[in-house]
Amino acid sequence: MKKSVAIGLLGPVLDNGKGAKRWERWRPSVALCQHEELLVDRFVLLYQRRYASLLERIVEDIRQVSPETEVVPQLMEFDDPWDFENVFGALHDFAREYPFDPDQEDYLVHITTGTHVAQICLFLLTEAHYFPARLIQTSPSRKADQLASGTYSIIDLDLSRYDRIATRFSQEQRDDISFLKSGIETRNARFNHLIAQIEQVAIRSVDPILITGPTGAGKSKLARRIFELKKARRQIPGNFVEVNCATLRGDAAMSALFGHRRGAFTGALQDRQGLLRAADGGILFLDEVGELGRDEQTMLLRAVEEKRFMPLGSDAETESDFQLLCGTNRDLYQDVDKGRFREDLLARINLWTFALPGLADRPEDIEPNLDYELDRFTSRTGARITINKEARQHLLRFATSAEATWPANFRDLNGAVTRMATLAPTGRITTETVKEEVARLHHAWRSRGGNIKEEILLEVLGQGGIEKLDLFDRAQLAEVLRVCRASKNLSEAGRTLFAVSRQEKKQANDADRLRKYLARFDLNWESVRSTGSTPH
Numbered sequence: 001m002k003k004s005v006a007i008g009l010l011g012p013v014l015d016n017g018k019g020a021k022r023w024e025r026w027r028p029s030v031a032l033c034q035h036e037e038l039l040v041d042r043f044v045l046l047y048q049r050r051y052a053s054l055l056e057r058i059v060e061d062i063r064q065v066s067p068e069t070e071v072v073p074q075l076m077e078f079d080d081p082w083d084f085e086n087v088f089g090a091l092h093d094f095a096r097e098y099p100f101d102p103d104q105e106d107y108l109v110h111i112t113t114g115t116h117v118a119q120i121c122l123f124l125l126t127e128a129h130y131f132p133a134r135l136i137q138t139s140p141s142r143k144a145d146q147l148a149s150g151t152y153s154i155i156d157l158d159l160s161r162y163d164r165i166a167t168r169f170s171q172e173q174r175d176d177i178s179f180l181k182s183g184i185e186t187r188n189a190r191f192n193h194l195i196a197q198i199e200q201v202a203i204r205s206v207d208p209i210l211i212t213g214p215t216g217a218g219k220s221k222l223a224r225r226i227f228e229l230k231k232a233r234r235q236i237p238g239n240f241v242e243v244n245c246a247t248l249r250g251d252a253a254m255s256a257l258f259g260h261r262r263g264a265f266t267g268a269l270q271d272r273q274g275l276l277r278a279a280d281g282g283i284l285f286l287d288e289v290g291e292l293g294r295d296e297q298t299m300l301l302r303a304v305e306e307k308r309f310m311p312l313g314s315d316a317e318t319e320s321d322f323q324l325l326c327g328t329n330r331d332l333y334q335d336v337d338k339g340r341f342r343e344d345l346l347a348r349i350n351l352w353t354f355a356l357p358g359l360a361d362r363p364e365d366i367e368p369n370l371d372y373e374l375d376r377f378t379s380r381t382g383a384r385i386t387i388n389k390e391a392r393q394h395l396l397r398f399a400t401s402a403e404a405t406w407p408a409n410f411r412d413l414n415g416a417v418t419r420m421a422t423l424a425p426t427g428r429i430t431t432e433t434v435k436e437e438v439a440r441l442h443h444a445w446r447s448r449g450g451n452i453k454e455e456i457l458l459e460v461l462g463q464g465g466i467e468k469l470d471l472f473d474r475a476q477l478a479e480v481l482r483v484c485r486a487s488k489n490l491s492e493a494g495r496t497l498f499a500v501s502r503q504e505k506k507q508a509n510d511a512d513r514l515r516k517y518l519a520r521f522d523l524n525w526e527s528v529r530s531t532g533s534t535p536h
Helices: 020-024 050-066 083-096 116-127 163-180 189-204 219-232 250-258 295-307 332-337 341-347 363-381 390-397 410-421 431-467 471-486 488-495 510-519 525-530
Strands: 005-010 042-047 069-073 105-110 134-139 150-157 210-213 240-246 283-288 323-328 352-355
Touching: 042 050, 050 069, 083 116, 116 134, 163 219, 189 210, 189 219, 189 352, 210 219, 219 240, 219 283, 219 323, 250 295, 283 488, 295 341, 332 341, 363 390, 363 410, 390 431, 410 431, 431 471, 471 488, 471 510, 471 525, 488 510, 510 525
Parallel strands: 005 042, 005 105, 042 069, 105 134, 210 323, 210 352, 240 283, 283 323
Antiparallel strands: 134 150
């Protein structure tokens, strides 16, 4: 059996009492040792020198009610028992120096006596495991036979032992994650792990967050959800302020972000507070932050670091305390190398960087997002739209294939569902409706695809390499590279490119055929994939 060791503070008010009548009142330090079912082998009693006489009386009284309890007085002086820093420091020093032996002894920290400050400090030190102990709380009783001994309760701060509490916290985290995903039951493991990380950072950090990803991947929507999550937890009192930096240029950019004073420039007819000031106490989301000019970047850096900035035309600084969220579809590291983006600003805003995958990289999530878009259409229009089984299967086969590049990501999917739902006869999307939409998407993507393929070709070969190719080879290679970028591996790309001719072969080796084709241009799968991702 392990020995039971209690640690507590001598209470100059609650523990006090003189004469025979003292046995008729509840005194916490004595009462702690009066319970038959709770044997205290050793009681480490912390006291201040000015209460030495009270200490002697309490030690003697404990000896009378519990002869087997060894009372060990420990001198502990507080300059001010209501000064948090002073009390915490003294108790912290004691905890670090005490020879705890958890293998041989069980420890209880008595948090009934002492000032409220001391009780809080004991709780914090126990929670942080400086005291390898459980907490014990004693209290008086109204029962006649328990007037002196009172009652007690033991509190174990290992929350994992409390099933209901643990379940509650787990459910709360699941609810937060579901909220960030708009309630969509996504299946992509990488995306789900990413959102779980974002949930932890969102509720624990006030530092800048950088959200990267292609256009239409949901950066702006996620930023607003982060704000709403923090707002629901009462972590921020301010507002959500969003601006697309691609729309800001020149004096208008400086004025929109940092505000201006009347007369600062032509057309400045009155004062303007600016978006940074409007975001005070809340969240500022700068979408497409890579489009900011160098001057705006310089002022933004100081505003993030010091929470201060100078409005245009003003001779006095303005303060604003906001959390910064940034979104971009650009490679900011490349922009730093090219001198387009400040390296020190990037270092400041990318403490937390989360890269949202495009829709084509999450084929498992297309079906739950399809259902989500149908529900949104119903909420928006009041018309309940369904999709029959055959139509759903036809759409999903196309949507998850290499043919479906989804260059605008969820904007493409939203547009497709809106069109099909609007044209659905009798409120039900049929296979014919799906086929018409697939043809429409093919046409739209082909029209846009020429520029995309030229960009990929330039990225892989460079201008010099392109100029060495015949027009025929250039067009063919551009399409091959586009399919490679849209495929998960060499085999999938080969199956897409040779879908017809492979049927005539007894043993189709699509990967080898594609590998040999790329080698004609001194290319391989790794070089094609490593140069970047399909531009959006």
